[in-house]
Amino acid sequence: MIELTNVSKIYEGSLKAVDDISFTVEEGEIFGLIGTSGCGKTTTLKMINRLEELTSGQIFIDGYSVFDRPPEQLRRRIGYVIQNVGLFPHYSVKENIAVTPKLLDWDPRRINERCDDLLQLVGMPPVEFADRDPQALSGGQQQRVGLARALAADPPIILMDEPFGALDPITKERVQKEFKKLLQGIDKTIVLVTHDVFEAFDLCDRVGLMNNGKLQQVGTPRELLFQPADEYARSFFDNHRFQLEMMSITVGDILEVIKESSALRSFSAGEGNGFSIYHSDSFFSVFEDSDPGERLIVLNEEEEQVAVITPNELLEGFQQVRRMLKEGTDD
Ligand SMILES: Nc1ncnc2c1ncn2[C@@H]1O[C@H](COP(=O)(O)OP(=O)(O)OP(=O)(O)O)[C@@H](O)[C@H]1O
């Protein structure tokens, strides 16, 4: 768990880059920091692993102040991924990934195995990539090596600063998807800084919206969207509001409101194409991929069938949920 209390940062001769912010990131949570350029996101991140020292306030990790340990020791428990990756050019891919395990004096065999596993995990077969120079990789591949390096010593915490920022839109989408899948298999506490509201909504459990060094609002993506704390929070999402709503309302939410309707029935083979979706899927991800003639078979986490609905019924349900959530905010 990461806990910031009344944290401020004043750079020499400058205004407050970070102005009295407090938030908590629970264990296993992915916490996003979003906001316009210069609002203090990177500074906030760097204070957590003490690449920047705070001017005032406190930061605790698992109950201990970050000042209780030497920064090097702190950083071994905290993976760090930055936008321009920062791979060491004179090291091979494998040597880059091995940096922290070596510092920790792991057995060479264990390091080898770990590197191979991680390369596999990020979709870069070791036989092909382990011995390459970072310069001989595409931007997306470098980014994935950066991610593998951050995961190498299995740190419980990972800080990520615009980790997908340098990628073209198509590669970005693919790497984000892989990343999301990868996260399902590992239990990490993550702070993710991003400009990209879609990325934040897609990947984060909760999001902090920053403005001019201040934390304007903290909440789930849905809370930020439907219960904006102020005019700034309201206007921040306006350009993409509808798409974000589609991303933050799940199939499960929709089933809640159409529970009583006749839409729910079981699926029989004579009905045409059935297509399995999950309770936790966003409306957007399902609707995007479905044809009007299909039956959507909704599964819960235990893979049990809980409902069958058509894309049209799903759309109507979505509109209902949306209306309800909006009504909740108007008064
Ligand atoms: N080393 C520094 N010395 C002085 N001022 C700095 C320093 N680093 C950042 N700043 C200033 O602090 C403020 C916050 O910077 P920060 O890098 O945290 O913003 P950011 O939200 O990460 O922006 P971006 O989205 O552009 O990366 C900015 O006004 C910036 O100019």
Ligand SMILES: [Mg+2]
């Ligand atoms: Mg930044």
